[in-house]
Amino acid sequence: MRRLALLLPLLSAVPALAAPGVVESPEILVLGTGLPLPPGTPAYGASIIDRDRLTSEASDRVENVLKDVAGFQQFRRSDSRSANPSAQGVTLRALGGNASSRALVLLDGVPLADPFFGFIPFSALSADRLSAVRITRGGGTGAFGAGAVAGTIELVSAVRDDLPTYAGSAFYGSNDAMSIAGAVSPDLGGGYATVSGRFERGDGFFTMPETQRVPASARARYRDWSAGVRGVIPVDARTELQFRALLYNDNRTLRFEGADSSSEGQDASLRLVHRGDWMVDALAYVQARNFTNKVISATSFRLTLDQRNTPSTGIGGKIELRPPVGGDHVLRVGVDARLGDGELLEDAYSGVTGRVTARRNAGGRTSTAGLFIEDDWSIGRLVLTGGVRGDRWTINDGFFREANAAGAMTGNIAYPDRSGTVATGRAGALFRANSTIALRAAAYTGFRLPTLNELYRPFVVFPVTTLANASLGLEKLRGAEAGFDLVPLPGTAIGVTAFYNRLDDAIANVTIAPNLRQRRNVDAVVAKGVEITALARLGQISFDGSYVFSDAVVRGSGASAGLDGLAPSQSPRNAASATLGWVPAPNWLVSGTLRYVGKQFEDDLETDVLPDALTVDAVVRVPVSRRVSIVARAENIFDETVVTRNQGGSIDLGTPRLFWIGIRLN
Structure with missing residues (x-):
């Protein structure tokens, strides 16, 4: 029952999955969760990925299971191994790819994005530590709403009923790969704690096609580990403290010997949740991150750039209050703040002599602080929801310094401080006509601050150099959508959403000369399309599917006039995912996942194409005792060629056919 109590609030975000009375049912306290979802949440639509699906993905990677929601994408089609x-x-x-997150990713309410780059440290996330994921597309408000211009991805940590006292797994796979994970979750008084760890490594595969390989070509080797502690301590019958700490380290090699990158982090958060007449959700967090990267010349195969240190720090917090204002209203009032600072230290080398030619140091700090208020008003079968927030943002202390090999300063720029205020909001309506159909509509605005990476860090992916731009402005979203959720038969659900999103001043990598780009604000990226989701639970058989058609174009004028009407880079028009599962007996599983991504363009000028790709994965789980199972997994069974990068014919490939065999204890 407690497991069901967690999922029902999550599933209520998709009204087709639950009867109209679910939201009004009495709250059941589940330790380790946040406040219950307001009744108007389904007006904005959502897709739910539950724990069973999270822990049965063929690649055993969180970023890949998120692809079950068609339209989810990273900058590249690669996962965190390559x-x-x-x-x-x-x-x-399909709002365009520029390597920074346009979706807000939260873990137990805490933003996960790297303070400097804006990327998500997926290798540090383990599906075994999660209970469910809720993905809501479109602009967001509420806590940490700044940054949610493409949507919000909320990850929920596993709760007590998900966590046996001891759990573990060990897998061996293609390319001498291995993955070992374990967790201990004892009860502590009236609460519980979880101590978990994961280590994985692999010799990887050649990302370069065989025809482009040279003696210096290297397999995409990877080696990473993470360790986490989470504790839930009841203070009284309605109040609890939640503590979480995470340490991780990730090392990868890409394309050439010596082209090594690393990322590491130390995160901690403290959360207070009170579920009384006055509900309270308060949290504070701190993040310490670092990144290194070595660039190897594709002609001389020497080190040309050593991004040897990129330390960054993020701190933030929120306080959300829900005062008792009557049974028909759920009012939320709160404040939140995020601060990030970081700097880049790198050395440039001559590809001929191997000597240092320049030493560069750049960085700065950004912040947002917001006040938000939202209310859901239930009027019989109709729920009206709306909210506004105001944010104060700053971009401060930006600098760029360059010195020659002898240490003499050759450049020293201090960028002017900038600040401003932004007002955003959203409104929606949900009408449950009967137990079979629910109608919904929503409109919203949002904004995203450029990351320190976009402002101050240039990068090279041969043969193209992309320059930073300290003058970048904010991205601002306006959007609307409407749809319905249908339950044609018990255990089945269909959702359809039509949407229109306009991202003004979108940050893009704009070509300004042959093999030279710069991050710039274009007039807008306009995306409109249709999303379809379907699921069925019929006896031993289950089906989950999604499809999205997104017609996205760039609007440009002046310096970006040449981009007007073109598709934004890294943005496919079509994407689909479908998983068919069979559970012939308890703890058994046979499942297959088909994913399709349409063709997309590598660059802003539509000169290089990434062809479409269709992949098939499979998982078989066979119990050998009540607590032990043998698991076999297969990725990209038909060895589909997945092109992840194409710059003037220089190509990188994604995950080929891989096999895994292992044991799982739970």
């Missing part, structure tokens, strides 16, 4: 960490930004609805 992508540069700084390219793992997340977006939705």
Whole structure:
């Protein structure tokens, strides 16, 4: 029952999955969760990924199971085994790829994005530590609403009923890969704690096609680990403290020997949740991150750039109050703040002599602080919801310094401080006509501050150099959508949403010369389309599917006039995902997942194409005792060629066919 109590509030975000009375049912206290979802949440639509699906993905990677929601994408089609960490930004609805996250990703209410780059540290996330994920597309308000221009992805940590006292797994796979994970979750008084760890490594695969390989070509090797502690301590019958700490380290090699990158982090958060007449959700968090990256010349195969240190720090918090204002209203009032600072230290080398030619140091700090208020008003079968927030933002202390090999200063720029205020809001309506159909509509605005990476850090992916731009302005979203959720038969659900989103001043990598780009604000990226979701639970058989058609174009004038009418880079028009599962007996599982992503363009000028790709994965789980199972997994069974990068014919490939075999204890 307690497990059901967690999922029902999450599933209530998709009204087709629950009877009209679910939201009004009495609250059941579940330790380790946040405040219950307001009744108007389903007006904005959502897709739910539950724990069973999270822990049965063929790749055992959180970023890949999120692809079950068609339209979810990272900058590259690679996952965290073969992508540069700084390219793992997340977006939705084909609003364009520039490596920074346009979607707000939260874990137990805490933003996960790297304070400097804006990417999500997916290698540090383990599905075993999660209970569910809720993905809401479109602009957001509420806590930490700044940054949610493409949507919000909310990850929920596993609760007591998800966590056996001891759990573990060990897998061996293709390319001498291994993955070992374990957790201990004892009860502590009236609460509980979880101590977990994960280590994985692999020799990887060649990302370069065989025809482009050279003696210096290297497999995409990876080696990473993470360790976490989470505790839930009841203070009284309605109040609890939640503590979470995470340590991780990730090392990867891409394309050439010596082209090594690393990322590491130390995160901690403290959350107070009170579920009384006056509900309270208060949290504070701190993040310490670092990133390194070595660039190897594709002609001399020497080190040309050593981004040897990129330390950054993020701190923030929120306080949300829900005062008792009557049974027909759920009012939320709160404040939140985020501050990030970081700097880049890098050395440039001659590709001929191997000597240092320049030493560069750049960085700054950004902040947002907001006040928000939202209310849901239930009027019989109709729920009206709306909210506004006001934010004060700053971009401060930006600088760029460059010195020659001898240490003599050759450049020293201090960028002017900037600040401003932004007002955003959203409104929606949900009408449950009967137990079969629910209608919904919503409109929203939002904004995103440029990251320190976009403002101050240039980068090179041969043969193209992309320059930073300290003058970048804010991205601002306006959007609307409408749809319905249908329950044609018990255990089935269909959702359809039509949407229109306009991202003004969108930040894009704009070509300004051959093999030279710069991050710039274009007039807008306009995306409109249709999203369809379907699920069925019929006896031993289950089906989950989603499809999105997104017609996205760039609007440009002046310096970006040449982009007007073109598709934004890294934005497919079509994407689909479908998973068919069979559970012939308890703890058994046979499932297959088909994913399709349409063609997309590598660059802003539509000169290089990434062809469409269709992949098929499979998982088989066979119990050998009540607590032990043998699991076999297969990725990209038909060895589909997935092109992840194409710059003037220089190509990178995604995950080929891989096999895994292992044991799981739970």
